[in-house]
Amino acid sequence: MSRDESSPAVPSHWSRAGAGEHYAGNRWRDTRARERDVRLLERVLHGSKLRDHDPQQLRRILDVPCGAGRLTPFLSSLGTTTGVDVSPQMIAVSIGQRTRASAFALPFVDGAFDLVVCCRLLHHLTTDEDRVLLLAELARVARGPVALSYWDAASWHAWRRRRGLRKGHDTRVPIPRRQLARLLGDVGLRIQERAHSMRFVSPQTWVLAVPE
Numbered sequence: 001m002s003r004d005e006s007s008p009a010v011p012s013h014w015s016r017a018g019a020g021e022h023y024a025g026n027r028w029r030d031t032r033a034r035e036r037d038v039r040l041l042e043r044v045l046h047g048s049k050l051r052d053h054d055p056q057q058l059r060r061i062l063d064v065p066c067g068a069g070r071l072t073p074f075l076s077s078l079g080t081t082t083g084v085d086v087s088p089q090m091i092a093v094s095i096g097q098r099t100r101a102s103a104f105a106l107p108f109v110d111g112a113f114d115l116v117v118c119c120r121l122l123h124h125l126t127t128d129e130d131r132v133l134l135l136a137e138l139a140r141v142a143r144g145p146v147a148l149s150y151w152d153a154a155s156w157h158a159w160r161r162r163r164g165l166r167k168g169h170d171t172r173v174p175i176p177r178r179q180l181a182r183l184l185g186d187v188g189l190r191i192q193e194r195a196h197s198m199r200f201v202s203p204q205t206w207v208l209a210v211p212e
């Protein structure tokens with residue numbers, strides 16, 4: 001894949017045959033695990049009181065990467081949701097309005113969305129250069145907040161990885177929260193809300209970032 005298509009740092013296994021079906025099903029241990037990101041996303045949105053304000057605020061929502069559409073039912077309950085993913089395998093199984101494109105080159109005008117959601121992509125990027133490219137593109141198409149997940153370096157999981165105590169090859173990259181705040185600051189966003197499933201244990205963390 002070229003950079004126009006995707007970041008070279010992002011693994012390509014999501015484009016293999018069957019990747020969409022796997023992500024829609026067996027990828028998750030159980031329904032609770034599958035739904036965990038929705039619960040965390042709800043928490044950052046609630047924390048920001050966004051959902052208690054004018055419902056018109058969330059008319060247009062971007063879900064990138066949408067994968068197999070795991071977040072679609074929840075996001076569609078808030079507003080008109082467009083899913084974007086670079087993988088044809090994912091697009092084929094995802095539901096609702098969707099477009100195949102790279103998160104690094106989104107085919108939308110500046111400020112096209114009231115809310116931009118980015119779940120489980122940032123921790124696949126290995127350099128700050130790529131992270132800033134992604135965050136800048138998300139910020140460009142957002143008129144309002146950007147909700148995104150990342151892997152928190154201050155977690156038991158990440159600590160065990162650093163110590164070589166976890167078995168198996170894992171390319172996902174945890175980053176410290178200060179580093180994330182700095183990268184968001186570089187693209188004109190600041191963190192307003194944060195949610196963890198288990199603080200200091202689980203690496204998966206959500207933040208709601210708003211324009212500075």
Ligand SMILES: C[S@@+](CC[C@H](N)C(=O)[O-])C[C@H]1O[C@@H](n2cnc3c(N)ncnc32)[C@H](O)[C@@H]1O
Pocket residue numbers: 005006007010014015037064065066067068069070071084085086087090101102103104118119120121
């Ligand atoms: C870990 S999955 C997460 C999918 C979805 N957000 C979810 O949580 O169910 C990562 C997704 O990123 C997509 N992806 C990888 N590189 C991408 C890129 N440059 N632009 C858009 N999507 C990309 C993959 O195809 C895959 O669907």
